[in-house]
Amino acid sequence: MPTNWILGDLFTRDYGHAGSIATLWAQRWHFPCKRGVYPFHDGVFEDFEPIFTHLIAKDINDPYSDAYTSAFLPAADALVAKAEGAENSDKALAIQFYKRANAIYRLARFPYISGDLKKQVFETQKRAYLRGASLWDVPVTETVVQHTHAGTGDGDAIPLYLRIPPTASKSSPCPVVLLITGLDGHRPDNTERTEEHLKRGWATVICDIPGTTVDCPAAKTDPLSPDRLFTSILEWIASQPQFDSKKVLAWGLSAGGYYAIRLAHTHASSLVGSVGHGAGTHHYIGREWLEQVGKHEYPFGLERAYCEKYGYESFEEMKEKCQKTFSLVSGEGEGVAVVGKGLPSCRLLLINGVLDGCMPIEDSTLLMEYGTPKEGRFVQGRAHMGYPEANSYVYPWMESILVTAS
Secondary structure (H helix, E strand, O other), X not given: OOOOOOXXXXXXXXOOOOOOHHHHHHHHHHHHHHHOOOOOOOOOHHHHHHHHHHHHHOOOXXXXXXXXXXXXXXXXXXXXXXXXXXXXXXXXXXXXXXXXXXXXXXXXXXXXOOOHXXXXXXXXXXXXXXXXXXXXXXOOEEEEEEOOOOOOOOOOEEEEEEEOOOOXXXXXXXXXXXXXXXXXXXXXXXXXXXXXXXHOOOEEEEEOOOOOOOOOOOOOOOOOHHHHHHHHHHHHHHHOOXXXXXXXXXXXXXXXXXXXXXXXXXXXXXXXXXXXXXXXXXXHHOHHHHHHHXXXXXXXXXXXXXXXXXXXXXXXXXXXXXXXXHOXXXXXXXXXXXXXXXXXXXXXXXXXXXXXXXXXXXXXXXXXXXXXXXXEEEEOOOOHHHOOOOHHHHHHHHHHHHOOOO
């Protein structure tokens, strides 16, 4: 267990925004909202400013409360109505209205889809997103794949979002990026990435991770359920004539990075590469890290979201059990510690900000001690995910693999 975290003094420092929407908005969210970047991508500042003014004026600070979620809905619903009205007269305007609504619905169901209202909002967000995406020149579509390898506790269907280059065909199959989403970002939240993939002639297949949405059928308390999930998904990809099954690459985002790393070991023969981006592997679910994580840069405390994602009754129970159950390095169950046991992996890129306070950079560097040699790019001075520079390293790495794979 580390005694000197790379974060240094930041490991125990309280970033100061926990429990206060006013502080969060002023110190951490006003700037990205102005820029239209995570978590405000697809959105515009003018839509969000009055919502946060209302939250601050009413002293609404609990993101899990219906009062928080409800504050976003009138603006989002109004944009959907405008989009519907513009579909036949101005398709470009309708697309923009749908994107703006999608961004607002995302923040309404932040940070975790917990409770009836947030679940309703997620369903509304998906409908609005897919309706808007149907207007694009190259649409995003949904397909539901049978979970042919489902086990005890798993559901029987896997909803996926697809965006496929129009040139892809049986005679000219395209590479595929399996995009694995995170704790608070889900299938309707990846427009920009799918655009970048299209530019390169790649298809995108997007899936949610266990424990985060009602859509993912993998049992959240079973550390081996993702193995079954990805077997079903990868077999389906291999069965599609428009996809090149020899050019499939996984990219896991944040909490999804854990699964991209696991997948790189458990399904190495099905992938040409995998990206663990902002990934946790071991320390992130250990007691020492968890006792401080609520103070760090994540906009809202991770405690409740983590407990619900992994299926624990309390945060204390999670601190006691989670690392033993899910660590890729020291997990105690048979078949859990795929890294610690030295299983070979496909090519694996680990990328993150050195000052990540959500998933410690130690969870990436630790992997260098095991199994197949890994590749890494760690961005100095940056927090979780290593933005804004990170993607400028990911895409060239992916290109170098997918262009030459055969």
